[in-house]
Amino acid sequence: MRVMSIRGKLLRKLAFLGIAAVAVNVLALEFFAVSELDQVDMARLNGRSIVIDPGHGGIDSGAEHHGLTEKDITLSVAGKLRNVLESHGAKVSFTRDGDTDYYTKGKGGKRNDLLRRVEIIETSGAELFISVHCNAVKGAQWFGSQVFYNPKDDRNKPLAEAMQLGLREYPPGNKRQAKQDLQILILNSVNIPGVLIETGYLTNPREAALLADPDYQQQLAEQIAKALAYHFSQAVGR
Ligand SMILES: [Zn+2]
Numbered sequence: 762m763r764v765m766s767i768r769g770k771l772l773r774k775l776a777f778l779g780i781a782a783v784a785v786n787v788l789a790l791e792f793f794a795v796s797e798l799d800q801v802d803m804a805r806l807n808g809r810s811i812v813i814d815p816g817h818g819g820i821d822s823g824a825e826h827h828g829l830t831e832k833d834i835t836l837s838v839a840g841k842l843r844n845v846l847e848s849h850g851a852k853v854s855f856t857r858d859g860d861t862d863y864y865t866k867g868k869g870g871k872r873n874d875l876l877r878r879v880e881i882i883e884t885s886g887a888e889l890f891i892s893v894h895c896n897a898v899k900g901a902q903w904f905g906s907q908v909f910y911n912p913k914d915d916r917n918k919p920l921a922e923a924m925q926l927g928l929r930e931y932p933p934g935n936k937r938q939a940k941q942d943l944q945i946l947i948l949n950s951v952n953i954p955g956v957l958i959e960t961g962y963l964t965n966p967r968e969a970a971l972l973a974d975p976d977y978q979q980q981l982a983e984q985i986a987k988a989l990a991y992h993f994s995q996a997v998g999r
Pocket residue numbers: 816817823824831894895
């Protein structure tokens with residue numbers, strides 16, 4: 762019994778040490794990735810071509826909460842992102858650059874709007890796309906920017922994780938992780954690497970106020986651009 766119990770204790774101790782070692786490893790990896798991302802050379806963006814898809818537009822307002830309209834915020838963040846990327850030598854195009862949509866009359870109008878965006882992305886000649894959205898749910902407590910990807914292309918997960926790392930403090934306390942989603946039409950249909958970013962929850966009053974703030978939008982744009990530069994600096998993004 763005693764031997765068993767000592768062994769049991771030893772095994773538990775070893776198991777604990779094992780878990781602790783894994784946890785330290787994960788933290789260390791995250792720490793290195795964060796500092797690499799924060800010190801990334803933005804010149805990595807030079808010559809890269811990116812297409813930005815500001816979600817919704819025209820007759821499709823997207824989510825509306827706290828006096829804010831998703832289609833306006835997505836276009837504004839997208840514009841700031843374009844400026845940051847272009848200032849570092851990237852070539853940027855948009856699926857829409859005004860308050861417009863591609864809805865068709867009758868059934869399937871929304872689907873056709875999305876398919877037109879897919880077509881624009883595919884024919885843009887860009888190597889990567891970013892779709893920009895805002896989240897909305899029941900319950901005002903939920904917050905945090907989150908990046909979605911489709912695993913059909915191996916490059917999408919590391920891209921989404923880099924992007925999520927860039928957005929880890931947006932807003933402070935954001936614990937969300939990059940998430941795979943097989944249901945998002947644009948992620949399903951486009952054949953170049955890309956992600957969809959839910960920049961934050963319009964249904965959370967504090968986050969809504971941030972999303973409406975041009976300074977916060979600028980910070981989001983800069984973090985997304987940093988994450989892109991980091992992604993391009995990794996072998997997998999080359
Ligand atoms: Zn949306």
